[in-house]
Amino acid sequence: MKHQQYETWILLDTELDQDQHRDLQVHLKQCSQCQSLHLATHQIAHLFKNSPIPEPNPGFSTRWMTRMEKVENRKNRLILGTTISVISIATLLLLSSVGIQIRAGIAYFPQLMLEMITLVAKWIIFLNQLRDIVSPLFRVGMKLISPVWLYTLGFSLSGITGAWMLSLIKSRTIQRELHS
Ligand SMILES: [Zn+2]
Structure with a gap:
């Protein structure tokens, strides 16, 4: 052959x-x-x-995932905590300034009280809506949203609310001046 x-x-x-x-x-x-x-x-x-496709050691990947999750959770808590703190402090400051206004205008107390209740109700609705927006964002993926964006969101919301409240107080003061 x-x-x-x-x-x-x-x-x-x-x-x-x-x-x-x-x-x-x-x-x-x-x-x-x-x-x-x-x-x-x-x-x-x-x-x-004898050359199987290289796979990562299951122990290693599990350990890595757990560690990453821990870091992520800590970061999420920190960002959430800071954002809530910033909004809360801004709210408290603004509410206390409104409170001073109320004490000064004790004659308008019932009217102001009503306004205050409306304001608080609006705030509760607003915060609920905010939570509905923010919490899915946290769940969907912190990796996609940079913390800077959340800080910006927190500060701008506080700023907008502050401006709105100040204009409210100002218009009330002007009204009072016109009446007297
Ligand atoms: Zn041969």
């Missing part, structure tokens, strides 16, 4: 019957070219069989 036939058998890893197999073994002993080819194909096959 010709050398080329053996070469084809080796390269295509052909299924051989007993006679063919014996022929090949005989040829391999005589032909160094086929011998090295046979060896090379076996080494390649062996290499593929």
